[in-house]
Amino acid sequence: MKRSTRLIAAIGFALAAAPVFAQPIKIAGLVELSGTGATSGTNFDNGAKLAAKEINAAGGILGRQIDYTSGDTQSNPAVSKALAQKAIDDGAYVVMGPVFSGSILVSMEETRRAGVPNFTGGEAASITQKGNPYIFRTSFTQAAAMPKVARYIKNGLKAQSVDIMWVNNDFGKGGRDMIVKALAAEGVKVGADISTDPGQVDFSSAVLKAKQSGGDALFVYTNEEESARALRELRKQGYAKPIIGETTLTGQKVIELAGEAANGAIAHVGLTADAPIDTVRKFDKAFQQAYGTRSDHNGIKGYTAMYFIKVMTERIGKVDGKAFAAAMHGAKMTVKDNPGVLMDVTFDQHGDLDRESFLTKVVNGKQVVVETLPPLGAK
């Protein structure tokens, strides 16, 4: 009798617990699927979806499948905030995105209040300077990237003055401030300081301003579509000096949109599908098979962020947002143990990450890695 009671109880527990164990882990994507950030958001979303599919096919996280759903922020901070609240109401374990700095700066207040970890593709330095323990980057902060760019402008290009063309949003303003600071530290003068609008289509006057300024080179820091339009206009007006950027300028989508005009552009990138690394090559192939196009850096951000969630959740052994966020600070993930993270990465106490980066150049319509730069922490 006792035995049968125990058996029935065990079966009862198993049946009751089965739905809990089988319950998927909800991960919400807040991504720019329309508006000026459509290129960035779509890539980020596709990367996240690809990783979720791979992880689910391999058994999920702690035996549970990932239920990834993405909402369109329309590249609008207010919509991002509303979607963040919805994701929290829906019981999201982790929130992914937005990619745009202006949007994450607004929406992360919601995830912070709810204690939900939030990975972002935003690169504005201010994102991780607000003391938010739940925010984590998927790429370099501008504060880490710009000194590398300034160093290349001084030592690689031997430029003494540089004109700057930047997009007037949180991403652009943050980058502009950081590059000005970094150039000053290297003793390089800033010539024309050209602000452009998000979504700007006509760059004729901006390019003419750069041409008239007479700087030794031009630093372009705008979002993908605007970068392509700027490169096309620079080509149209016969601009012949070096054009340098950070992250977006030599991205896959920019090359595709700018066509021949992208040739010769140089940029420091934290992530690239052209990185001479086996795991990245494998990702590149899988992404192309899934979507018929190559991923830009935002696709890699979304992909690796999903694997960060897997690695850390399995490391803490439970689906607990607060424990997850606490464990992420100071965490190190290696490719050897977790190939999905693509490159060895470490997170600091602010949620900023550090890993290798690359100096790239567009040659014959293809991004070529000219140099692999070590992580800042490896110096």
Add this chain to the structure above:
Amino acid sequence: MNELIQLIVSGTATGAIYALAALGFTLLWQASGTINFAQGDFVMLPAFTMLFCMIAGAPLWLAFLATCVAAMLVLGVGFKKVIVDPLIRHGVIPLVIATLGVSMALKTIVRAGYSAEAHQFPAIFPAGQFTIAGVNVSWADLGTLVLAAVIVIALQTFVTRTLTGRAMQAVAQNTDAARVLGIDAKRMVLYTFLINAILAVVTALLITPTYLAKFDMGDSIGLKAFFAAIIGGFNQTRGALLGGVLIGVLENLVGFYWSPAYKEGVALMLFLVVILWRPEGLLGKVEERKV
């Protein structure tokens, strides 16, 4: 001084493209009292149709011709028969609302088919520039100006020198009187819609290499064309040309001498000034209506 001339030339080229789209606004208004708020999307749709043809393997010129035919059928005949004819008898407001609906529908369809991302579109003119009397002029600006000028002159010649063109003018000026004279008013109005469709395709050909093919690319061009038409005079085709060029040149001057960040607001500021100072537009005529 040279940079000022260069800015004016480049701005005139951009303005000429706005003017082509603005011409469509004025033509439809004059011929049928239609204000088409989907005009920008009428530029976007041909851009994607040409893109579709090129992906299918057609060269640009063939894609352009095929798109002209498709546009005449869909944006010309289709738009008139399905949207304008049933609604025009109910007044301007229902039609305006319907065109806003058409705008949203076109954007949604294209976005579903081509994604929200931008797509590259080949330029019809070579990159680079040449120098004349110390002024740098790009081949693209020169080509755009020449092509736009040819189209405007051809259109003016057709409207003023041919029997059909004069009949179209007669319908635009007084439909009832034109009917009494034996003019097939319905047919003349249809011709106007067909011309508008072709203007949209040409505008798409010229503007898409710069704007990039994107589902919402029509928002900006549509708004600027609308402002251009109002600034120049909604009931004058010459007004649309003037309005377009004014916006293009002023955008360039503001972008260079002030900041590129402010150039997108130029059309709106000019529109506000003109509407307060001369509501009928710079070249427009005051219209009196019986109520």
